[in-house]
Amino acid sequence: MKVISVANQKGGCGKTTMAVNIAAALARMGSKTLLVDLDPQAHATYALGYTLESAGRKTSYDIFRAHFDSVDPPFEEMTMVSKERDNFGFVPANMMLSTAEINLGGVNGAASVLDRFLSNGYFEDYDYAIIDSPPSFGFLTLNAMYASDTILVPIDLSYFSFNGISNVYRVTSLLNSETGRDPSIYFVMNIYDGRSNFARQIEIDAQQKLGPYMLSTKIRSSVRIREAAKFGRTIFEHDPKSFAALDFYNVTSEIVNTGVREMDVVVKEFCLDAPQAGEVYVLGDFNGWQKAENNRLARLETGEWGGHFTLNKGQYRYKFLVDDTWVADPSNPACEKNIFGTADSILTA
Numbered sequence: 265m266k267v268i269s270v271a272n273q274k275g276g277c278g279k280t281t282m283a284v285n286i287a288a289a290l291a292r293m294g295s296k297t298l299l300v301d302l303d304p305q306a307h308a309t310y311a312l313g314y315t316l317e318s319a320g321r322k323t324s325y326d327i328f329r330a331h332f333d334s335v336d337p338p339f340e341e342m343t344m345v346s347k348e349r350d351n352f353g354f355v356p357a358n359m360m361l362s363t364a365e366i367n368l369g370g371v372n373g374a375a376s377v378l379d380r381f382l383s384n385g386y387f388e389d390y391d392y393a394i395i396d397s398p399p400s401f402g403f404l405t406l407n408a409m410y411a412s413d414t415i416l417v418p419i420d421l422s423y424f425s426f427n428g429i430s431n432v433y434r435v436t437s438l439l440n441s442e443t444g445r446d447p448s449i450y451f452v453m454n455i456y457d458g459r460s461n462f463a464r465q466i467e468i469d470a471q472q473k474l475g476p477y478m479l480s481t482k483i484r485s486s487v488r489i490r491e492a493a494k495f496g497r498t499i500f501e502h503d504p505k506s507f508a509a510l511d512f513y514n515v516t517s518e519i520v521n522t523g524v525r526e527m528d529v530v531v532k533e534f535c536l537d538a539p540q541a542g543e544v545y546v547l548g549d550f551n552g553w554q555k556a557e558n559n560r561l562a563r564l565e566t567g568e569w570g571g572h573f574t575l576n577k578g579q580y581r582y583k584f585l586v587d588d589t590w591v592a593d594p595s596n597p598a599c600e601k602n603i604f605g606t607a608d609s610i611l612t613a
């Protein structure tokens with residue numbers, strides 16, 4: 265399992281928004297994904313529409329509590345899965361988490377508790393874990409960083425967010441010297457408004473400062489993102505046709521392609537111009553030709569239909585299903601005859 269934590273000491277720069285929507289994008293692209301809310305503010309928990317008033321619900325606090333009590337964490341009780349959210353496991357948080365540091369701060373091995381939790385066989389069929397961390401570099405964020413292969417740092421346009429950047433580097437070099445862990449760090453511009461000169465100037469500064477570690481996708485400022493969080497939905501549930509949903513697909517593709525080259529996984533974008541269509545699926549060897557919700561393309565504002573899928577490297581046959589009519593991909597010259605005597609498109613990932 266590849267672990268990605270979203271961290272920045274600066275409050276309100278978009279950590280929770282990114283953690284929730286990148287996890288949702290990965291799940292929709294077909295990767296089994298676990299999202300862990302590691303912030304006592306529990307914003308990710310609310311952003312997914314959960315309120316944890318009911319006493320006794322197991323939360324991420326129990327990861328640390330179990331370590332303190334030297335017992336196994338209650339994996340099943342704390343991992344929420346819902347029928348509506350395919351491939352998506354979620355460990356919620358509540359305020360209790362803020363006491364984890366008080367109880368455990370000085371205990372031996374305290375920084376690696378989350379790492380050991382995620383390495384347990386219970387999660388062996390998960391492809392990704394995404395960790396939402398609080399706006400500080402305390403005990404919880406250190407646990408997230410220790411467990412991570414990749415740290416994703418959202419940056420908004422304020423000066424403090426840049427201050428947050430040098431702090432990330434300081435903390436990770438400390439992490440490296442103390443523990444030998446060496447996660448890769450990528451930065452993502454969030455709440456970006458390309459119409460403002462100030463935003464463009466900050467972008468140039470960030471590119472100069474961060475070079476290839478700044479992802480080229482920017483998450484634009486979108487009221488849809490605020491609405492989605494308010495209604496307890498991911499952006500894909502709230503408005504899958506919005507540019508915000510597209511930004512999150514794109515940033516997720518970039519992360520997957522940047523961070524897991526060694527895993528032989530690629531993200532493939534499918535696109536079909538079919539403005540009159542009512543629904544379009546992409547079906548092929550890679551998804552078992554199953555007409556399922558996950559394989560449906562989203563109608564973009566341009567009238568095209570698009571979607572992204574994470575595929576293992578290899579060769580696949582596929583076709584679009586446009587309102588129950590099979591259509592080979594017109595943008596792909598590679599095709600082969602199938603057993604029905606028509607042409608399948610051929611994709612080499």
Ligand SMILES: Nc1ncnc2c1ncn2[C@@H]1O[C@H](COP(=O)(O)OP(=O)(O)OP(=O)(O)O)[C@@H](O)[C@H]1O
Nearest residue numbers: 275276277278279280281399455484485486489490
């Ligand atoms: N691209 C965006 N466009 C518009 N609003 C956004 C965007 N990204 C985040 N927001 C909004 O900004 C606010 C702060 O975002 P979020 O809660 O994700 O930040 P955070 O870094 O997790 O905050 P904290 O440090 O408190 O945990 C939220 O209201 C969220 O809906």
Ligand SMILES: [Mg+2]
Nearest residue numbers: 279280303307
């Ligand atoms: Mg947050």
